[in-house]
Amino acid sequence: MKPVLLSALAGSHVVVRDDVDVVEASAASARAEADHVVVVTAEGRPVAVFDAADLAGLSGPPAGFAEGFPPVVLVGGEPDELGVEELVELADLVARTGARHVVVERDGVPVGVVPRASIAAALPLDAVDVAGVRAGNPDLPSLTFICTKxxxxxxxxxxVPGPDGGPPLCRVDFFHGPMDPVV
Structure with a gap:
């Protein structure tokens, strides 16, 4: 299979703070001709991703109605190239969570938004069996982690591994510590 690059799957985006009004977020998106709006906290943590159509007709800060949308799924942006196993795992994660977008991060900063449709289009049908090989096999490390706190x-x-090669730390709250692998 030809390598899949996260950067090639990502659409354009703008980043706005969670205290910005929807009208301002829509205007920023229009000015940048962006496909997506990533809403972040004051600390820079993504809390929501919207399309321009999602914001139409709404008012107030976007973080206020983010709970009505699927959760934000974060994926590390390094390396840019996705292997078949990673692509299958990402597709599985998107399907399980109902997410419509994946936020690509590098050094804790959103650098791209990959729509669900782009992941589906990049996934070769012959790679679907790869997930069955990983599922239930204790010898294969999980690529997906969840903060249960x-x-x-x-x-x-x-x-990328966490400190000392262990599980990565929760990005939402440092005090939550290491995340749990999804098996």
Whole structure:
């Protein structure tokens, strides 16, 4: 299979703070001709992803109605190239969570938004069996982690190990500590 690049799957986006009004977020998206709006906290943590159509007719800060949308799924942006196993795991994560977008992060900063449809289009049909090989096999490490201390629990696919090669730390709240692998 030809390598799949996260950067090639990502659409354009703008980042706005969670205290910005929807009208301002829509205007920023229009000015940048962006496909997506990533809403972040003051600390820079993504809390929601919207399309321009999602914001139409709404008012107030976007974080206020983010709970009505699927959870934010984060994926590490390094390396840019996705292997077949990673692509299948990402597709599985998106399907399980109902997410419509995946936020790509590098050094804790959103650098791209990959729509669900782009993941589906990049997934070759002959790769679907790869998930069956990983599922239930204790010898294969999980690529997906979840912080069970977050409410609601947030799945992430960091793609890099945490400190000392262990599980990655929760990105939402440092004090939550290491995340649990999804098996």
């Amino acid at each position: 977050c409410s609601p629990p947030r799945p992430q696919m960091p793609r």
